[in-house]
Amino acid sequence: MGIKKQLGMGVMTAALGLSLIGGGTFAYFSDSEQTNNTFAAGILDLSVDPTTIVDVGELKPGDYVIRDFELQNTGSLDIEKVFLDTDYSVVDAKGDNTDDFGKYIEVEFLYNADKLDExxxxxxxxxxxxxxPEAxxxxxxxxxxxxxGLQSGNIDDLVVKFNFVDNGEDQNEFQGDSLKLAWTFNAQQATGGEK
Structure with missing residues (x-):
């Protein structure tokens, strides 16, 4: 073997030895800990009781009906806003309607049963x-x-008065007609924040 090879082998042997010595003498303490975390979403649940607010027949112009119902927050989240979507259909018994029966059913939302004039x-x-719905x-x-709004677990009583408006004119076209009213109540959560 040549001198260059002997010197190269010596340098490599020395480097290998130093790395083994350095690696063997390098030691440290260690520890680890694991956490278990959960993200659970709340429940937004608006209920209306009773589900049929009004079911009345034999109305004539000038009649009115007062009904009360409850909005219940049975969920775990607060409800900030309640929206109401109104839809109805008129069954024209004689096929002679020239006007919308819904224009003659006046709705008054009242404060409560004790203050029906408010x-x-x-x-x-x-x-x-x-x-x-926003309006x-x-x-x-x-x-x-x-x-x-309606906080979790709370109930709010509402009173509504339906008036069949007597306009002082001939309203014979509405005789025998019926109006099917669908109210859809939609709840919106309160604004999120720090937990």
């Missing part, structure tokens, strides 16, 4: 059907639920 908002079913919330539910 009207929160008054409109007709025809107008209510055309209102945006309904602002006029009807905000005055009763307030800024806090």
């Amino acid at each position: 009207v929160i908002y008054k409109t007709t079913l025809a107008e209510l059907k055309e209102m945006s 309904v919330n602002q006029h009807i539910f905000y005055p009763t639920l307030g800024e806090k």
Whole structure:
């Protein structure tokens, strides 16, 4: 072997030895800990009791019906806003309607059963059907639920009065007709924040 090879082998042997010595003498303490975490979403659950608010027959112009119902927050999250979507269909018994029966059913949302003369908002079913759910919330539910909305586990009583408006004119076209009203209540959660 040549001198260059012997020197190269010596340098490599020395480097290998130093790395083994350095690696063998390098030691440290260690420890580890694991955490278990959970993210669980809450439940938004709005209930209406009773589910049939009004079912009445044999109405004539000038008649009215007062009904109360409850909005219940049975979920684990607070409800900030309640929106109401109104839809109805008219069954024209004789096929002679020239006007919308919903224009003659006036709806008064009242504060509570004890103060039936205190009207929160008054409109007709025809107008209510055309209102945006946000506008309904602002006029009807905000005055009763307030800024806090309907908190989890709470119940709010609402009273509504339906008037068959007597316009003082011939309303014979509505004889025998029926109006099927569908109210859909939609809840919106309160704004999220730090937990």
